[in-house]
Amino acid sequence: MRKINRIYLKLFLIYGLTFGLLMTLWDYLDEGEIDIIKLIFMTVFFGGFMSWTTIKNLKKTKIKANGKNELNEEDFKATQVKYIPKIITLDSAFERLKKYDIENSWHLKINNSRIEGKTKISWISWGEKILISFLNDKIEIMSKPRLKTQMIDTGKNRQNIELISHILNEE
Incomplete structure (x- = not known):
């Protein structure tokens, strides 16, 4: 697996799971029930969008790791x-x-x-x-x-x- 894909997956898990857990807790406390399909959709969408924008923003600022033109985990x-x-x-x-x-x-x-x-x-x-x-x-x-x-x-x-x-x- 390429470095950028591993970084993207790691960011996706951090953003998506954190958001999903918070939204699950919010729904449970607010409505007393959990709509699992809605939460899965929101978690995947939010995690994907946030990890994509983070990597896009880092590429845009042209962070170069050790003089190379690629991002690695150290840049994050x-x-x-x-x-x-x-x-x-x-x-x-x-x-x-x-x-x-x-x-x-x-x-x-x-x-x-x-x-x-x-x-x-x-x-x-x-x-x-x-x-x-x-x-x-x-x-x-x-x-x-x-x-x-x-x-x-x-x-x-x-x-x-x-x-x-x-x-x-x-x-």
């Missing part, structure tokens, strides 16, 4: 992490990132040996939490959704990781 993970060599200090990294603060609407602060930030809610996402940790010999860059229940993103966290990596590696 909401939390993205990247390690880069430690070639900059915490304070100079913070100053470099502050230059981009207004342009990207990031709210950054230094907390112990890491830089923490968050983005605002937009049409694309509910906002991201950005953590840049300065370890012994490397820097860990993590971008994850602010909404803890979010399982899939539209590539915004990967974009944050790549932008921060580029800014910190500038000469």
